[in-house]
Amino acid sequence: xxxxxxxxxxxxxxxxxxxxxxxxxxxxxxxxxxxxxxxxxxxxxxxxxxxxxxxxxxxxxxxxxxxxxxxxxxxxxxxxxxxxxxxxxxxxxxxxxxxxxxxxxxxxxxxxxxxxxxxxxxxxxxxxxxxxxxxxxxxxxxxxxxxxxxxxxxxxxxxxxxxxxxxxxxxxxxxxxxxxxxxxxxxxxxxxxxxxxxxxxxxxxxxxxxxxxxxxxxxxxxxxx
Ligand SMILES: Nc1nc2c(ncn2[C@@H]2O[C@H](COP(=O)(O)OP(=O)(O)OP(=O)(O)O)[C@@H](O)[C@H]2O)c(=O)[nH]1
Ligand SMILES: [Mg+2]
Numbered sequence: 001x002x003x004x005x006x007x008x009x010x011x012x013x014x015x016x017x018x019x020x021x022x023x024x025x026x027x028x029x030x031x032x033x034x035x036x037x038x039x040x041x042x043x044x045x046x047x048x049x050x051x052x053x054x055x056x057x058x059x060x061x062x063x064x065x066x067x068x069x070x071x072x073x074x075x076x077x078x079x080x081x082x083x084x085x086x087x088x089x090x091x092x093x094x095x096x097x098x099x100x101x102x103x104x105x106x107x108x109x110x111x112x113x114x115x116x117x118x119x120x121x122x123x124x125x126x127x128x129x130x131x132x133x134x135x136x137x138x139x140x141x142x143x144x145x146x147x148x149x150x151x152x153x154x155x156x157x158x159x160x161x162x163x164x165x166x167x168x169x170x171x172x173x174x175x176x177x178x179x180x181x182x183x184x185x186x187x188x189x190x191x192x193x194x195x196x197x198x199x200x201x202x203x204x205x206x207x208x209x210x211x212x213x214x215x216x217x218x219x220x221x222x223x224x225x
Contacts (some may be wrong), residue, residue: 007191008057012086015076026076031115032146036082036201037148039110041137042090042210044068047184051123052077052086054184057195068092072103074110082118082201085110091133110121111146118200119149121193126158126166126181130215138174148178148199151193157188 019021028132040048049062062075069087077084079200088103088111111120122139124134141148150170163181171178179195182189 006057006187007194009079009194011052011056011058011077011079013075014078014083015074016073017106018073020106023032023106023109024113027110027115030076030083034116036116037085037114037120038119038121038197038201039085039087039114039117040121040123041087041102041107041141042089042153043125043133044092045133046089046123046125047130048086048089048123049175050184051151051153051182052188053086058121062086067171072099075105079197081188081198084197085114090137091131111141116147117167118123119197120146121149121151121197123151123153124166125181126152126155126163126171129166130169135173142175148174149196149200150174151175151189152179152181154183155181155185155188172181181192194208 015022017024017026038050039152042048042223045066045068049064052062053059053064061077069149071090074088075086077086088109090100090103092100093120119156122138122141124130138148138150152163152170158166167178167181180193184190184191
């Protein structure tokens with residue numbers, strides 16, 4: 001009997017940027033190539049790097065850890081149709097105020113500078129009720145007229161009824177946007193998420209220009225808490 005094939009996205013690590021200068025250089029390269037981008041954002045430990053590994057069906061493409069604060073740089077991966085940026089997790093209490101402020105600045109710089117940003121995938125832990133830092137980031141993304149794609153992670157850890165409750169809580173907070181449900185453990189929702197990212201980055205998709213917004217543009221001090 002042939003085994004059902006596991007979905008695996010083609011992804012390779014392209015660049016690791018630790019500071020504004022390295023980030024700007026990488027964003028210039030992507031812009032010069034006209035390469036659309038998607039970003040994975042979320043609290044430390046929410047499962048961003050695990051999701052990248054699960055999408056690629058590889059175990060060690062992105063470093064993961066049960067200890068929060070593992071991803072301290074912005075790591076860029078290349079897929080067939082777009083570049084994927086794994087942003088540093090926020091809300092990690094056990095690092096210094098300066099370090100947290102530096103990450104928040106790097107995230108903010110990425111969100112305000114990246115050209116052709118087609119999705120800010122905001123990962124939300126299914127087990128937790130909506131958290132202030134996540135709401136702040138969602139408001140920031142929407143306030144900058146960037147395309148938010150909320151995703152509930154670790155759904156294997158949540159009973160069905162709780163998943164439905166979380167989805168409707170977030171939908172109420174996000175003007176009707178309902179999160180996609182995924183699990184890196186069971187692989188639930190991975191193919192649907194990938195197809196959605198490819199759809200948004202298809203050549204005919206409208207370009208997204210963060211500068212072309214008339215929405216209020218706040219700052220992002222929130223991620224330092
Ligand atoms: N049960 C379950 N555990 C998960 C899932 N995704 C991630 N985890 C676990 O959650 C922990 C954190 O995962 P990471 O992928 O490193 O989280 P991260 O968001 O990249 O964290 P930072 O790099 O600190 O921002 C690890 O122990 C993972 O094994 C999932 O879908 N289900
Ligand atoms: Mg990580």
